[in-house]
Amino acid sequence: MWGGRFAAGPAAVMREINASIPFDKRMWKQDVAGSRAHVAMLGAQGIVAADDVRAIDAGLERVAAGYAVDGVPDDLAMEDIHMLTEARLADAIGPAAGRLHTARSRNDQVATDFRLWTRDATDQVLAALLALDDSLLARAEEHAASVMPGFTHLQSAQPVTLGHHLMAYHEMVARDVSRFRDNRARANLCPLGAAALAGTGFPIDREATAAALGFDGPTRNSLDSVSDRDFALDYLMAAAQCALHLSRLAEEFVLWASQPFGFVSLSDQWSTGSSIMPQKRNPDAAELVRGHAGRITGCLVSLMVTMKGLPLAYSKDMQDDKPPVFEAHDLLALSIAAMTGMVESATFRTDRMRALAESGFATATDLADWLVREANVPFREAHHITGRAVARAEALGVALDALPIVELTAIDPRIDARVYDVLSVDASVASRRSFGGTAPDNVRAAIRAAREARA
Numbered sequence: 001m002w003g004g005r006f007a008a009g010p011a012a013v014m015r016e017i018n019a020s021i022p023f024d025k026r027m028w029k030q031d032v033a034g035s036r037a038h039v040a041m042l043g044a045q046g047i048v049a050a051d052d053v054r055a056i057d058a059g060l061e062r063v064a065a066g067y068a069v070d071g072v073p074d075d076l077a078m079e080d081i082h083m084l085t086e087a088r089l090a091d092a093i094g095p096a097a098g099r100l101h102t103a104r105s106r107n108d109q110v111a112t113d114f115r116l117w118t119r120d121a122t123d124q125v126l127a128a129l130l131a132l133d134d135s136l137l138a139r140a141e142e143h144a145a146s147v148m149p150g151f152t153h154l155q156s157a158q159p160v161t162l163g164h165h166l167m168a169y170h171e172m173v174a175r176d177v178s179r180f181r182d183n184r185a186r187a188n189l190c191p192l193g194a195a196a197l198a199g200t201g202f203p204i205d206r207e208a209t210a211a212a213l214g215f216d217g218p219t220r221n222s223l224d225s226v227s228d229r230d231f232a233l234d235y236l237m238a239a240a241q242c243a244l245h246l247s248r249l250a251e252e253f254v255l256w257a258s259q260p261f262g263f264v265s266l267s268d269q270w271s272t273g274s275s276i277m278p279q280k281r282n283p284d285a286a287e288l289v290r291g292h293a294g295r296i297t298g299c300l301v302s303l304m305v306t307m308k309g310l311p312l313a314y315s316k317d318m319q320d321d322k323p324p325v326f327e328a329h330d331l332l333a334l335s336i337a338a339m340t341g342m343v344e345s346a347t348f349r350t351d352r353m354r355a356l357a358e359s360g361f362a363t364a365t366d367l368a369d370w371l372v373r374e375a376n377v378p379f380r381e382a383h384h385i386t387g388r389a390v391a392r393a394e395a396l397g398v399a400l401d402a403l404p405i406v407e408l409t410a411i412d413p414r415i416d417a418r419v420y421d422v423l424s425v426d427a428s429v430a431s432r433r434s435f436g437g438t439a440p441d442n443v444r445a446a447i448r449a450a451r452e453a454r455a
């Protein structure tokens with residue numbers, strides 16, 4: 001492509017380190033689409049003659065058809081997908097192919113292709129996240145009133161409902177959806193026409209190419225257009241954040257599926273066995289979702305470190321932008337699909353959850369609140385009285401609501417038998433009606449609101 005200036009070809013290692021085709025061939029559809037929009041604009045502006053435009057466009061279609069059938073080879077001599085497509089075009093239509101690159105550089109071309117690819121990836125992630133959200137909402141509805149222990153420090157804290165717990169993940173997924181949508185809106189500007197870095201002297205129409213490729217308009221500054229990779233970093237940031245959420249849910253599944261918890265059995269489809277221990281049902285998919293979050297975060301860090309300190313405009317370092325985004329996308333797509341499958345098919349052991357919720361003195365706060373409400377005891381003092389009640393129950397080996405009233409009145413005479421109304425786990429969750437609280441009616445209202453927000 002630059003033979004005029006060079007007497008010798010590249011060293012083999014130069015060729016290898018320089019080539020991006022092994023990974024950027026993944027953008028071949030975007031590359032062809034960008035070239036077709038560009039040549040149509042060159043024709044409309046009278047920069048390339050109509051018959052050449054027709055030949056180039058038909059040739060690009062043939063090149064694309066070839067890629068679709070045979071795949072794209074790792075042709076290191078061609079360096080990247082942009083060069084290979086142009087070479088294939090020249091094979092197909094002859095010298096007219098040489099007019100395609102008028103008023104364009106690979107710098108604005110690759111920035112355009114990569115934005116298009118990232119936009120498609122974002123749309124795929126959004127669809128997958130909405131499917132995950134559907135299954136979270138469905139399972140939350142099913143378990144709006146199923147009591148489980150709520151934890152802080154992984155110690156039994158207060159009873160909550162499983163529906164409420166799953167709706168916490170709905171909130172995370174909803175924020176992920178909003179983050180990916182914000183990214184898409186911000187990134188949807190077209191760098192094509194920035195050329196190498198300074199713009200071009202040809203009378204191009206950047207609005208036209210932007211519109212043809214579904215962008216909201218052209219990017220504003222030619223230097224920024226070819227050196228900006230914020231759209232890729234934004235994708236990775238959202239992907240890492242999303243992966244982190246999935247990883248927390250995956251970790252809960254790993255814990256819950258363990259025998260000491262026994263809160264969930266993963267379906268056969270989402271478990272693996274052991275080659276030596278016949279009793280095993282391992283939550284490998286959940287563990288891998290947890291693991292993939294680390295790799296996705298690594299992808300984000302990788303591109304941040306690549307970009308930091310690069311002077312304007314394009315530097316070849318930026319060729320390294322694509323592998324982390326591709327890798328993160330593949331890992332994220334798998335992770336979302338796997339979590340969706342696990343959430344959909346899990347069997348929640350609600351009797352076990354209830355038994356543990358009842359065993360950890362989880363309604364102690366309800367006793368303290370009762371003293372505040374019914375006996376006008378200051379909360380700090382109520383806390384102390386309740387602590388003694390818990391210690392007594394523990395010493396007798398009974399739950400708080402099985403402590404005889406004489407035991408309670410011995411600790412504080414202001415307690416009377418009405419207190420038992422608040423000491424059951426059902427009463428506890430039903431009482432938590434403050435906005436955002438775990439009462440089953442609140443959970444159902446939250447699910448309705450979530451569905452309305454989606455509609």
Ligand code: ARG
Pocket residue numbers: 020024079080106107110314316318319320
């Ligand atoms: N393969 C290159 C990349 O992915 C395309 C841009 C090359 N531009 C250049 N000035 N060498 O970044």
